[in-house]
Amino acid sequence: MSIVIDKTKCVGCGKCVHICPGNVLRQDVQKKAYPEDPSDCWSCVSCMKECPVQAISILLPMEISAGGGRMKIRRDGNITAWEMEKTDGEKIVITTDTNEANKY
Numbered sequence: 001m002s003i004v005i006d007k008t009k010c011v012g013c014g015k016c017v018h019i020c021p022g023n024v025l026r027q028d029v030q031k032k033a034y035p036e037d038p039s040d041c042w043s044c045v046s047c048m049k050e051c052p053v054q055a056i057s058i059l060l061p062m063e064i065s066a067g068g069g070r071m072k073i074r075r076d077g078n079i080t081a082w083e084m085e086k087t088d089g090e091k092i093v094i095t096t097d098t099n100e101a102n103k104y
């Protein structure tokens with residue numbers, strides 16, 4: 001999987017650059033984020049969780065979404081919404097609560 005950054009949405013906050021454990025991301029002269037070498041990304045999704053405007057999405061592998069698709073992450077307090085959209089338009093949203101991370 002690899003991430004894709006929508007520069008039209010990016011507000012140049014730099015949060016993704018600072019959180020990336022692989023030092024993959026950079027900012028251009030307009031402060032817009034981009035992956036210097038996408039092959040260095042190991043899809044940990046930390047940058048997606050950190051982005052305040054959902055500018056970063058990840059391409060889903062065929063095992064999850066035949067024919068492609070993308071996922072975005074939206075966070076609101078303890079709740080994380082994992083929003084998947086397949087190429088046929090089908091949308092799937094899974095929510096998790098960090099307060100229940102050790103529940104089971």
Ligand code: SF4
Pocket residue numbers: 003019020021022023024025035040041042043044045046047048
């Ligand atoms: S998914 Fe993880 S490794 Fe890849 S760019 Fe984002 S923070 Fe870095």
Ligand code: SF4
Pocket residue numbers: 005009010011012013014015016017031032033050051052053054055056
């Ligand atoms: S966290 Fe989002 S808005 Fe901020 S620099 Fe990265 S992509 Fe742009």
